[in-house]
Amino acid sequence: MKILVGVKRVVDHNVKVRVKADGSAVDLDNLKMAINPFDEIAVEAAVRLKEAGIASEVVVVSIGPEKAQDTLRQALAMGADRAILVPYAGLSEPLAVAKTLKALVAKEAAQLVMLGKQAIDDDCNQTGQMLAALLDWPQGTFASELKVADGQVEVVREIDGGLETIALALPAVVSVDLRLNEPRFASLPSIMKAKKKPLEQVTAEELGVDLSPRLELLSAVEPPVRQAGGVLVATAAELVAKLKTEAAVL
Amino acid sequence: MSQTARESMEFDVVIVGAGPAGLSAACKLMQQAEAAGQELSVCVVEKGSEVGAHILSGAILETRALDELFPDWAERGAPLNTPVTQDQILLLHNQQRALKLPNWMVPKTLHNEGNYIISLGNLCRWLAEQAEALGVEIFPGFAASEVLYREDGSVKGIATGDMGVGRNGEANDSYMPGMELHTKYTLFAEGCRGHLGKELYQRFALDRDADCQHYGLGIKELWDIEPSKHSPGLVLHGTGWPLSDGTSGGFFLYHGDNNQVVAGLIVDLNYSNPHLSPFDEFQRLKHHPALAQYLEGGKRVAYGARAIAKGGFNALPKMTFPGGLLIGCNAGTLNFAKIKGTHTAMKSGLLAAEAVFEALRQGDSGGNELLAYSERFKASWLYEELHSSRNFGPALHKFGQVLGGAFNFIDQNLFGGKLPIRLRDNVPDHAQMKQAALCPRIVYPKPDGVLSFDKLSSVFLSNTNHVEDQPCHLQLLDPDVPMQHNLPRFHEPAQRYCPAGVYEVIQEEAGKRLQINAQNCLHCKTCDIKDPAQNIRWIAPEGGGGPSYPNM
Ligand SMILES: Cc1cc2nc3c(=O)[nH]c(=O)nc-3n(C[C@H](O)[C@H](O)[C@H](O)COP(=O)(O)OP(=O)(O)OC[C@H]3O[C@@H](n4cnc5c(N)ncnc54)[C@H](O)[C@@H]3O)c2cc1C
Ligand code: SF4
Numbered sequence A: 001m002k003i004l005v006g007v008k009r010v011v012d013h014n015v016k017v018r019v020k021a022d023g024s025a026v027d028l029d030n031l032k033m034a035i036n037p038f039d040e041i042a043v044e045a046a047v048r049l050k051e052a053g054i055a056s057e058v059v060v061v062s063i064g065p066e067k068a069q070d071t072l073r074q075a076l077a078m079g080a081d082r083a084i085l086v087p088y089a090g091l092s093e094p095l096a097v098a099k100t101l102k103a104l105v106a107k108e109a110a111q112l113v114m115l116g117k118q119a120i121d122d123d124c125n126q127t128g129q130m131l132a133a134l135l136d137w138p139q140g141t142f143a144s145e146l147k148v149a150d151g152q153v154e155v156v157r158e159i160d161g162g163l164e165t166i167a168l169a170l171p172a173v174v175s176v177d178l179r180l181n182e183p184r185f186a187s188l189p190s191i192m193k194a195k196k197k198p199l200e201q202v203t204a205e206e207l208g209v210d211l212s213p214r215l216e217l218l219s220a221v222e223p224p225v226r227q228a229g230g231v232l233v234a235t236a237a238e239l240v241a242k243l244k245t246e247a248a249v250l
Numbered sequence B: 001m002s003q004t005a006r007e008s009m010e011f012d013v014v015i016v017g018a019g020p021a022g023l024s025a026a027c028k029l030m031q032q033a034e035a036a037g038q039e040l041s042v043c044v045v046e047k048g049s050e051v052g053a054h055i056l057s058g059a060i061l062e063t064r065a066l067d068e069l070f071p072d073w074a075e076r077g078a079p080l081n082t083p084v085t086q087d088q089i090l091l092l093h094n095q096q097r098a099l100k101l102p103n104w105m106v107p108k109t110l111h112n113e114g115n116y117i118i119s120l121g122n123l124c125r126w127l128a129e130q131a132e133a134l135g136v137e138i139f140p141g142f143a144a145s146e147v148l149y150r151e152d153g154s155v156k157g158i159a160t161g162d163m164g165v166g167r168n169g170e171a172n173d174s175y176m177p178g179m180e181l182h183t184k185y186t187l188f189a190e191g192c193r194g195h196l197g198k199e200l201y202q203r204f205a206l207d208r209d210a211d212c213q214h215y216g217l218g219i220k221e222l223w224d225i226e227p228s229k230h231s232p233g234l235v236l237h238g239t240g241w242p243l244s245d246g247t248s249g250g251f252f253l254y255h256g257d258n259n260q261v262v263a264g265l266i267v268d269l270n271y272s273n274p275h276l277s278p279f280d281e282f283q284r285l286k287h288h289p290a291l292a293q294y295l296e297g298g299k300r301v302a303y304g305a306r307a308i309a310k311g312g313f314n315a316l317p318k319m320t321f322p323g324g325l326l327i328g329c330n331a332g333t334l335n336f337a338k339i340k341g342t343h344t345a346m347k348s349g350l351l352a353a354e355a356v357f358e359a360l361r362q363g364d365s366g367g368n369e370l371l372a373y374s375e376r377f378k379a380s381w382l383y384e385e386l387h388s389s390r391n392f393g394p395a396l397h398k399f400g401q402v403l404g405g406a407f408n409f410i411d412q413n414l415f416g417g418k419l420p421i422r423l424r425d426n427v428p429d430h431a432q433m434k435q436a437a438l439c440p441r442i443v444y445p446k447p448d449g450v451l452s453f454d455k456l457s458s459v460f461l462s463n464t465n466h467v468e469d470q471p472c473h474l475q476l477l478d479p480d481v482p483m484q485h486n487l488p489r490f491h492e493p494a495q496r497y498c499p500a501g502v503y504e505v506i507q508e509e510a511g512k513r514l515q516i517n518a519q520n521c522l523h524c525k526t527c528d529i530k531d532p533a534q535n536i537r538w539i540a541p542e543g544g545g546g547p548s549y550p551n552m
Helices: A038-053 A066-080 A094-108 A128-133 A186-194 A235-244 B021-035 B066-069 B120-133 B195-203 B278-285 B288-293 B342-359 B373-377 B381-388 B392-416 B455-460 B479-492 B525-528
Strands: A002-006 A009-011 A033-034 A057-064 A082-087 A114-118 A139-148 A152-159 A162-169 A171-176 A200-201 B005-015 B042-046 B086-092 B099-101 B137-140 B143-149 B155-162 B162-163 B171-176 B181-190 B217-226 B234-240 B249-255 B260-268 B301-311 B325-326 B475-478 B503-508 B512-518 B536-538
Touching: A002 A009, A002 A094, A002 B512, A009 A066, A009 B475, A033 A038, A033 A171, A038 A057, A038 A114, A038 A139, A057 A066, A057 A094, A066 A186, A066 A200, A082 A094, A094 A128, A094 B066, A114 B086, A114 B171, A128 A139, A128 A171, A139 A162, A139 B143, A139 B373, A152 A171, A162 A171, A171 B005, A186 B137, A186 B181, A200 B042, B005 B021, B005 B342, B021 B120, B021 B342, B120 B137, B143 B181, B155 B171, B162 B234, B171 B525, B181 B195, B181 B342, B195 B325, B195 B381, B217 B278, B217 B479, B217 B525, B234 B288, B249 B278, B301 B325, B301 B525, B325 B342, B342 B373, B342 B381, B479 B512, B525 B536
Parallel strands: A002 A057, A002 A114, A057 A082, A082 A200, A114 A171, A139 A171, B005 B042, B005 B181, B042 B137, B086 B234, B181 B325
Antiparallel strands: A009 A033, A139 A152, A152 A162, B086 B099, B143 B155, B155 B181, B162 B171, B217 B260, B217 B301, B234 B249, B249 B260, B475 B536, B503 B512
16 A cells, blocks of 8 residues: 655744734745644654555655755655655645645555645645545544554544544545654664655646645734733722723623 | 664764854865765764754854855855945943944954855855755754763764653653764864863863863844844944943844844853843843834844853864864854954864865874864964954953953054963853852843843744753752852852743742753853853753754
């Protein structure tokens, strides 16, 4: 069984971002970028399936800038076998990514696609679902446990107020949640080896996919600054008055 | 723990630290190997999560060493975008007034024609790309945590730290033992107060014949300012208010590219009043009209801090020992008269690379003491430059800002630093602290949240982060010293000199105790330097931890 894993290059989760002065977008100049943490979990899960002898090959894919090669190399250092970069300098949108992945699934004859449940930059949480729909494959989203056996994937999903266990027939799409595993550290020898693993570039045109944006970013604003400290009120009446006049919630 | 489980790898040369010194050495080694048609394996380990993540500097770059390494740096796209257009030097009298020094009175070393305002972090990122293209293996996210020795006592390489070890010292699920990197020669390029460097100084008595090292703490912020106030290439240096009472230091404000300015204050760590807080001095400094005129209406986007080694020529240690070399600020190559350490760090890296390659080419199998490095150093412009500035720092320490400044003016401008005098300054910074009860308390104004800020919101902008569940990387040699010695005598100064609020004295029912918020640490090394009891030992935390500076 061949597994295709999508990885996105996003701003590092430790880095605080800010909005550009003209409000046109988030300013990413000079900031540290990293592999999307949920995708890293997906890579780890795929590599574990390979180590367990269940998967035959793990192919990682990124749709992104040239620099996303670093992200792919990181996944290769964790144990993926091969990488594919579909170069795209703009902001990649879930539908375009899902279409690209669909084309690659066909090209690679993959039977399982694993993705992070969302990317921490745009928090869309759509790609996996769209891909399953385009492929008309079953989907298991928010996986916090995963078992693959006898042509079936058993996924434990985190849902509001509990866990749900579902079984999917392969081929399938799985998006993973935080608790699925703790990704390994890549060792120095594996980082060196990763530099020699194949990394192929395939253009969107070759795949017959149009990546141009369908969404227009109107403006970006920073969340309001939270005021420090609360206000101590003496009586209930004062509280009501304040809620009416100052907070204007009553 | 688990020393037995460590694997090892071999390289011809291992370099600790991807700063300007280490990366220049790496590039130079490869260039020579390429020219000689020789195979060479060079690796660089860097504790930051990426190259540049832990780099904080001014910075004004003098290109001399870069010109030597990559004469075509412009074509290669080196990030030198803003030539210096104007130098101003200000003496701040008080919180309102400032005196602008006429140009002829400025010591020659502080003129910056021909230099560039850069982000040293970005220069290092670019240098790393050049190095990788030349075939260097760079491993960010891996700290060198241990020096390895051969049986004959020579340095055999380093070991990277274990990953995935819990606070209690036990292995977690993700545990990965460190790796031994064995090599013919190890170049230590950890920058100011390197923690492996510290061990090497002791083991090989490297500083036996040198004056003691002196340090400053540099605190820096990056601001987006209003385009109308931005004048690219303008360089402002100054001294005076708010520092007083024998505390020396200086501030800088540089107008870089993209409507950004950097502002910072370097406080000399030989200060004696334990109530002093370098962080708060910098915060109030920004309210002076000389700085506020640019910052007002702008937005602070990054914050950080780093110590500098400013002892210069007189404090230079022996830089060679069997199997290894010290380069850059790990040896203390900064020229304090210019407040520049980048070109000198780079040059020392180039000289070391020449000495190492020369030896390897002749079939050296490693582990020797490469005295050729010291010889090359003595014959270089670097030696000449540091030698002629040797009295600059001691003059300020000895005679104070005004008289010392006058001495420096005469020495540097009239005699080109060649006055046949050697001023010395041999009291270590940590021994300068006076008892708290004997020193005036300093009341700092509350931050206004516009120009000045508190420590926590500042640390937030350094993007610093350490995995919480790991052994504390700030070790107390004696856990009782902070409360029994430092608190009564010095009101535990760590609470104030640490620019990240790592050290807090907490009142509990059982009494007071020192809390160490190690996850906030900026790796500036000040606590290791300034603790009056020399009781704090900074060691490298799990690789990748620490700040994530942008273009700092
Ligand atoms: C506020 C400030 C302003 C300055 N302004 C200027 C200026 O305008 N012009 C100028 O020329 N110079 C300036 N300097 C000085 C200059 O930044 C330094 O001299 C220069 O950075 C020294 O280079 P280095 O390579 O020796 O060390 P560093 O730049 O300190 O680099 C050391 C690198 O090694 C890494 N490292 C350390 N220990 C380990 C370990 N054990 N394992 C793995 N990695 C490790 C660090 O993370 C870092 O990346 C300034 C410094 C400061 C603090
Ligand atoms: S703990 Fe020490 S090294 Fe870390 S930020 Fe504070 S003073 Fe600097």
